[in-house]
Amino acid sequence: MKIKKQESKFLIVLDTLMQLAVILSLAWFVVFIFGDRTYMVGQSMSPQIEQGEAALINKAAYTFFKPKRFDVIAFKNRDGRVCIRRVIGLPGETVNIKDGYVYINGKALEKFCEASTGGLATEEIQLMSKEYFVLGDNRVGSEDSRTSTIGNITKDMIIGNAWIRLLPIKRIGFIR
Template sequence: MDFYINEETAWLRKSVSWIVNVVVVLACAWFLVYGFGEQVKVSGNSMQPVLDGGDVVLTDRLSYVIGKPQRFDIVVFEREDGKKNVKRVIGLPGETVQIKNGIVLIDGEPLKAPAQLEQVSLAGRAESPVQLSDGEYFLLGDNRDSSEDSRFANVGNVTLEQISGKVWLRFLPLLKIGFISGKERS
């Protein structure tokens, strides 16, 4: 009993309690991040200016277990060749996507987005209307001139099964750490 009352050992008890609390918080954070998320390194500059090549982001795998990708979400998907890519959702299931005269059309109407996301210099396979089936998405990189995305046959329409999660946090480089909401259409 004297151990808990003695002033000389009170600092030891407080220190041990503080260290245990920090370890428990770190363990919980680690479990949440790696249990429901995934760490992905962005390759290339196809998502500039929002994400640069070499940035490391965390994805939320749980959001698409309980919900569906929305237009302008930034997602991680696995290509047929096994590579992980980061792109923005443009076309949703059941829609028709076409790129005509440099403008992205959704069901024949211009995409309502800032000009830098609307303009596309190369239409690729979207020169003709691309009909998305149930569970298929049309993805584009923000840096349209430097992006290998759904416009090209080697990527094509992306299924919900290929999408592993929604990008929610850039944590490397540390100087650019911050949340990514999908609304960053700068």
């Protein structure tokens, strides 16, 4: 009788471990297929994402939908380095930065509208059908679409939506 009770407990523990293994395997598979991890290089997105912090990228986010204004995206720049910036200008729009403010189609943006310098956007920029204009949240120290090293981002450069800060643990959370 005692042996059957011990066998029963053993089977329950084994069953629980098997279920946990399946769940963890599925979670890893989903993240591996639809996600990616990158580390923030530089201060372009400070204070939202700081130098060296890890972010999870949703690679499936833009499979069926297009990036929206103010989305935080990850993309490969022309050197192949992964960058994280905020979408400001959408395909077909004009972008201009003057007197420290960002203008889309001639109207000043109310949110995230301040920019220290205009760079390439000092003169009005017309975005083509698959181009996006991105800015870092740290406008003073950001290498973004205002600079010739980044410029306008094309749809095929976009990896996905940067949506969760993974590290450091004390700052885990959604990226807004």
